[in-house]
Amino acid sequence: MKSPSLYLAIAAIILAGCVAQPTVRTYTPPPRGSTPAPVSLSESLSPSEQIIxxxxxxxxxxxxxxxxxxxxxxxxxxxxxxxxxxxxxxxGAVETYQVSCQDGQQQLYKCEQRQCRMMN
Structure with missing residues (x-):
């Protein structure tokens, strides 16, 4: 049988490995009055994006x-x-036109082979 002090020693070793120091990051703001360097549009895009x-x-x-x-x-x-x-x-030979009337209405016309008719 193992002694209880051995168990305590193993537990202390395990617990010591589990307690890690947190990583602390600090932020230093830029000095007042300075403007950040401009970034071009192409630099801000991911490789799969492109400018058109x-x-x-x-x-x-x-x-x-x-x-x-x-x-x-x-x-x-x-x-x-x-x-x-x-x-x-x-x-092809079909053209569709839209006419906006001054009273706010819309009219649609379909012209096939130079023959036009109102659709609505």
């Missing part, structure tokens, strides 16, 4: 071949176009 140029939206409306025809059709339905007919989609 996005063209700015032009203030011109997108008109299509049949914008004038669609605007005339809108006027016949008591819509006074606020900014004209805007081409919003084109697939």
């Amino acid at each position: 140029d996005v063209p700015q939206q032009s203030t011109k409306r997108k008109g299509g071949e049949l914008s004038d025809t669609v605007e005339r059709m809108a006027r016949k339905t008591a819509c006074i176009p606020a900014a004209g007919a805007t081409l919003i989609a084109r697939t």
